[in-house]
Amino acid sequence: MPSGQRPGGITRVRTRRSVGEQAIKGLLAAAAVLSVLTTTGIVVTLVVESVPFFEIVAIGDFFFGTDWAPLAGGEQQSFGVVPLIWSTLYLTGVGLLVAIPVGLGVGVYLAEYASPRVRRTLKPIVETLAGIPTIVFGYFALTFFTPEILKGFLGLEVSVFNGLSAGIILGILVLPTIASVSEDAMSAVPQSLREGAFGLGAAKWQVVVRVVFPAALSGIVAALVLGASRAIGETVVILVAAGNNPNLTFDLTTAHQTMAAFIANTARSDVAAGSIAFATIFVVGLTLFVLTFAVNIVAIRFVRRYRQVYD
Amino acid sequence: MAVAETDIARKVVQRASSGERSRDLLFRSSLMLCLFIAVIFLGVLLVDVAADGVGFLSLEFLTSFPSRIDPQSSGIQSALLGTLYLMGLCALFIVPIGVASAVYLEEYADNERWYNRLIEVNIQNLASVPSVVYGILGLAFIVRGPIDIFGLGVGQPTLLAGALTLGLLVLPVVIIVSREAIRAVPPSIREGSLALGATQWQTIWKQVLPGALPGVATGVILALSRAIGETAPLILVGAAAFQRFNPTLDGQFSALPIQIFNNVGEPAGVFRDLAAATIIVLLVILLLMNSAAIMLRNRYEQKW
Numbered sequence: 001m002p003s004g005q006r007p008g009g010i011t012r013v014r015t016r017r018s019v020g021e022q023a024i025k026g027l028l029a030a031a032a033v034l035s036v037l038t039t040t041g042i043v044v045t046l047v048v049e050s051v052p053f054f055e056i057v058a059i060g061d062f063f064f065g066t067d068w069a070p071l072a073g074g075e076q077q078s079f080g081v082v083p084l085i086w087s088t089l090y091l092t093g094v095g096l097l098v099a100i101p102v103g104l105g106v107g108v109y110l111a112e113y114a115s116p117r118v119r120r121t122l123k124p125i126v127e128t129l130a131g132i133p134t135i136v137f138g139y140f141a142l143t144f145f146t147p148e149i150l151k152g153f154l155g156l157e158v159s160v161f162n163g164l165s166a167g168i169i170l171g172i173l174v175l176p177t178i179a180s181v182s183e184d185a186m187s188a189v190p191q192s193l194r195e196g197a198f199g200l201g202a203a204k205w206q207v208v209v210r211v212v213f214p215a216a217l218s219g220i221v222a223a224l225v226l227g228a229s230r231a232i233g234e235t236v237v238i239l240v241a242a243g244n245n246p247n248l249t250f251d252l253t254t255a256h257q258t259m260a261a262f263i264a265n266t267a268r269s270d271v272a273a274g275s276i277a278f279a280t281i282f283v284v285g286l287t288l289f290v291l292t293f294a295v296n297i298v299a300i301r302f303v304r305r306y307r308q309v310y311d
Numbered sequence: 312m313a314v315a316e317t318d319i320a321r322k323v324v325q326r327a328s329s330g331e332r333s334r335d336l337l338f339r340s341s342l343m344l345c346l347f348i349a350v351i352f353l354g355v356l357l358v359d360v361a362a363d364g365v366g367f368l369s370l371e372f373l374t375s376f377p378s379r380i381d382p383q384s385s386g387i388q389s390a391l392l393g394t395l396y397l398m399g400l401c402a403l404f405i406v407p408i409g410v411a412s413a414v415y416l417e418e419y420a421d422n423e424r425w426y427n428r429l430i431e432v433n434i435q436n437l438a439s440v441p442s443v444v445y446g447i448l449g450l451a452f453i454v455r456g457p458i459d460i461f462g463l464g465v466g467q468p469t470l471l472a473g474a475l476t477l478g479l480l481v482l483p484v485v486i487i488v489s490r491e492a493i494r495a496v497p498p499s500i501r502e503g504s505l506a507l508g509a510t511q512w513q514t515i516w517k518q519v520l521p522g523a524l525p526g527v528a529t530g531v532i533l534a535l536s537r538a539i540g541e542t543a544p545l546i547l548v549g550a551a552a553f554q555r556f557n558p559t560l561d562g563q564f565s566a567l568p569i570q571i572f573n574n575v576g577e578p579a580g581v582f583r584d585l586a587a588a589t590i591i592v593l594l595v596i597l598l599l600m601n602s603a604a605i606m607l608r609n610r611y612e613q614k615w
Contacts (some may be wrong), residue, residue, distance in 0.1 A: 017510060024512045025419050029342030031411035032420070035434050035486070038479050041443060045451040056314045105345025113339060122346065129353050135568045136360065136590050139575055143583050144359045172352055179349075203331035205338035226439065233441020235543035238567075240575055264546045267450065285447045289440065289600060296439045300432070 043109040046289055049282035056276060060230035062283070068246040068257075070280045071271070079280070081287060083246040087256040088288075091167040091238065092231040094252065098171025099227055103178030104220070110179070111186035112208050138240030141169040146241065156253065161243025163256035169237055181226055185219020186212055222302035229295040235260040235290065259288040349509075360594070364587030372588060376555040377570060382581045387589050390556040390570035392538050393470065394596070396558055397566055400474035401481070401538050406531055409485030412528075415488070417493040418515055438483035446547025449476030454548050468549030470564040476544050483532040488533065491518060492526025525611035530602040536597050542568040567593045 053060070065080015072078070106126060110119055140167045146165040150156045158164055179233050189212050197207040213220070217273070243255030263281050271277040375386025383409055411436075420427040453472040496519050504514040520527075551563045552573035560565035574586035 021510050021512050027413070028411045028415035028419060030408060031408045032415045032430050034408060035412065035437055035482065036430055038448070038482070039433050039437060041452055042440065042448050045448055046444075069591050102345045102348050105342045106349055109342040109346050115340060122350075125350055125353060129349060131536065131540075131601065132353075132356070133542070133568055133593065133597075135540070135542045135571050135575075136356070136594070139571065139583075139586055139590060140356050142575060143363070143587075144355075152430055172349075175349060205335045206331070208338070229439050233439075234441065235441070235443045235546075236572065239543075240572070252429060260441055260543065263443050263447065264543050267446070267547045267549075281447060282451070285444055289444050292439065292441055292444075293436065299439070300435055 013096050041288065043175070046282050046286040047287060050286050053279040053283045055282065066248055068262075070277050071266070071269070073076060081259075081284065083248040084257060084259045084262055084284060085291075086243075086248055087163065087246065088232055088258040088260070088291075090250075091170060091256060091258060092165055092228055094163070094167025094168035095174060095231045096224070098168050099175045099231075102171075102222060103175040103223070103227065104182055106175070106179040107182035107186065107220075107223070108208060108213075111254045112204075126176050129172070130180070133178060134234060135236045135240070137169050137173050138237045141165045141237060141241035145169060158253040158257065159243075161241065161245075161255045162253050163242050163247075164252035166238050166242035166256065167252065169241065170231050170234060173234060173237060174230045177230055178223045178227040181223035182216070185216040185223065188219065189215045189266050200278045201297060213303065217304040218236065218302045225295055225299040225302065229292050229299065233260055234258075234291050235264050239264050247270055259284050259291075263288070328359075344419040360587050360590050363584050364591045365590070367585055367588035372462075372553070373592070377553045377565075377574075378555070379553045382579065382585060385585055387567065387570055387592065389557055390565045390567050390589070393550075393558045393564045393566040393569075393593065394593075396470055396560075396564070397474050397477060398535050398539050400471065400560075402526075402531065402535060403479035403480045404475060405482055405485045405534060409482055409531070410485045410489050410527060412482075413493055414487035414515060414520070414524075417490050418511070418519065429563035434483050434486055438487065441543075442480055443543040443547065445476055445480040448479065449473070449544055449548040468563065469561050470558050471560050472578050473548050473550060473564055473566070474544055477541060477549050478540040480541065480544060482539045484537060485530050488530025489523070489527045490529065492523040495526060496522040496551055525607050529604045529608050532607070534601045536604075539566070540568060540593070540597065542572050546572070547568050551615060567596075 055118070062079050062081055064082065065078060066082045067078040067080045068083045069076055110123060110126075114122060142160075142165075145168070146158060146160065146162060148167055148282045149156050150162075156164070178301045193211055193215055194207050238256070238258045238261040242261065243256065244257055244261070245255040246257040246262070247254055263284055266277065266281050353505050369524045371384075372386045373391060374388050375384055376388055377390065378385040412430075416427070416431065420430070422428065422431075449472060453475050454468055500518050500522060504518045505511070509517065545566055545568065549570070550569040551565045552569065553567040554563060556563075571586045574582045574589065577583075
């Protein structure tokens with residue numbers, strides 16, 4: 001058999017048809033590659049625009065400085081990003097404090113307790129919550145939750161723009177993500193595990209807490225991480241409800257500014273393109289991108305693990 | 312003796328099970344409380360917005376331009392048109408590219424190859440990049456160049472720039488949902504078509520895509536409803552506040568979320584109510600889109 005020829009003498013013949021097929025395949029692949037180009041575009045933009053910034057501001061001053069005042073003039077100007085990172089993580093934490101128990105509760109109920117009929121009515125309600133634009137949550141936080149609930153109902157001394165309202169509403173915002181991803185994870189646990197536990201005399205709650213929950217744990221962790229990632233990147237709720245003052249404080253009754261909120265606020269306040277204040281958009285953007293990227297990698301790991309076990 | 316022992320045993324079992332039963336009830340009630348919180352929250356939010364905004368809703372509101380000076384005559388025409396244009400342009404962009412990517416990944420790509428896996432992981436990652444970061448991309452790449460795509464002039468925050476930015480943002484959603492729809496078409500359909508002598512592309516175009524269409528359409532509608540609700544990327548690409556003329560492809564534009572955002576930012580309380588009225592319009596559009604998606608799914612979904 002001469003080399004290069006397939007057994008049986010079958011060779012691939014190039015016809016007009018096969019050339020056309022190849023061309024179509026090429027076009028489709030090009031479309032798919034666009035998504036890689038998007039990522040490349042994001043990374044290149046952020047890095048290229050950040051480099052000149054770090055020629056002026058020392059990296060150490062940026063990452064460890066505790067005073068963030070990039071728009072101030074003269075001596076007052078300062079580029080320590082710690083307050084922004086702090087508020088981002090702190091408000092995300094407050095949000096998760098709300099979203100984890102409530103979101104998991106909803107997920108467990110829908111996966112384990114709800115009858116198919118109840119689930120058919122309740123799931124769309126939770127999904128509706130996920131479909132409401134975040135600006136609406138911002139509006140609600142500023143015009144209802146802060147004045148009516150925090151000040152009026154609970155009698156708290158909070159300022160108009162405060163971290164508490166923004167953080168709690170942030171939690172409601174990511175609740176549907178946590179509920180639906182964790183529900184999927186628990187629904188993927190094979191029925192035989194539950195039946196085995198019931199057969200051993202376990203009560204329903206024991207089956208859920210001691211069998212289903214641990215079996216779905218990696219999926220549940222993925223749900224929490226995805227929720228956290230969404231909260232970290234959320235912009236308008238913070239922008240509208242938490243104000244625009246960077247504050248390095250535990251105090252939730254005052255204004256907080258997160259990385260995403262800073263970016264949006266700086267972009268709309270007329271800073272001159274090419275100025276160092278303008279460059280902060282990209283530098284903070286890069287920091288935010290790296291943070292969410294790291295969190296997402298963790299989430300993808302966990303999702304993959306629970307899929308592998310039961311599929 | 313033996314009788315007494317079984318009695319005791321029975322009592323222990325009973326006590327345990329009645330304890331479990333009350334714990335079960337407690338557990339179940341706390342789960343229902345969680346659900347209750349979510350549902351009540353949604354209800355209060357909708358009622359609050361409706362109560363604040365309904366007084367401003369009228370035909371004039373839809374057909375007047377927004378005004379910072381005279382809130383009573385302020386409307387949303389430019390923002391409403393902006394949002395509808397954004398939706399249309401965005402659809403033109405994401406439908407071909409999203410579906411083509413999904414077809415490539417499901418029908419052609421060999422999963423063993425590193426570059427196909429790279430594309431896949433990349434799409435997963437893109438789906439959770441914060442929207443404000445897409446805004447930065449739009450600001451730097453589309454608004455300020457280096458790519459002056461349609462020769463419209465660099466440095467202009469145009470409708471087209473906004474639509475492209477939103478398109479890139481929701482593209483992963485379209486791809487992911489379309490892939491699921493394509494995957495749901497059973498292999499036997501493809502095998503039948505190929506066995507009759509159709510080429511791979513003919514099979515995809517004539518058999519697979521028509522079968523996947525309801526799923527793909529649902530995905531596109533959901534992606535668009537996410538796109539028109541986004542605020543942060545549009546702030547970044549420079550959408551205008553209180554725009555008193557209608558948007559054009561290569562000119563300044565506004566959109567409903569931007570109009571809401573700017574109204575909320577005004578100190579006078581009446582602007583908050585204008586914001587609420589604008590929210591109602593936005594939510595009604597979203598509701599219509601979602602109903603369309605559900606109708607499509609129920610009406611045309613194929614059971615194989």
